[in-house]
Amino acid sequence: MxxxxxxxxxxxxxxxxxxxxxxxxxxxxxxxxxxxxxxxxxxDPTTLRLHHALTLDVPGRWCRRHGYRASFGYDGLTLQREGEPVIVASVGNTLHWDGHRITVTP
Structure with a gap:
């Protein structure tokens, strides 16, 4: 269990x-x-799967650790870093850090 x-x-x-x-x-x-x-x-500093059990501060802290600002909405979050386009991630997506930027996979 x-x-x-x-x-x-x-x-x-x-x-x-x-x-x-x-x-x-x-x-x-x-x-x-x-x-x-x-x-x-x-x-895990390289991946974070978004799910309903996560409290809002957890993905926010994870994104800040990599230099991104995160904003939360109904079914996920948007994140952005200075000079880069906005990234939108929904519940069920996985955030990946490659050492330079965050990407999202379904």
Whole structure:
């Protein structure tokens, strides 16, 4: 079972829990696990796959690390570096850093 699956299990348990304190604790644990998954995904400096479990700051930090500004929208992000055209990436795309620039693959 992956960390994301465990987080989903905590969310399901929170949904059926009767006591508010138990619901809150389970949801906090699920958020913590999802945060771990997102940080682990961003640890690779050469690739980052965009998915719904990523928190907004993770791809933003990853892009800044490579000299790009990122802006977030409904289903993905746009990124740009001074003097280069805007790059648009959607959920499910993978960002690649080749040492000089970021490219996007579906």
């Amino acid at each position: 992956t960390l994301a699956e465990v987080a989903d299990a905590y969310e399901r348990e929170a949904y059926v829990a009767i006591r508010h304190a138990v619901q809150d604790r389970l949801r906090r644990q699920a958020r913590c696990l999802r945060r771990m998954v997102a940080n682990r995904d961003a640890a």
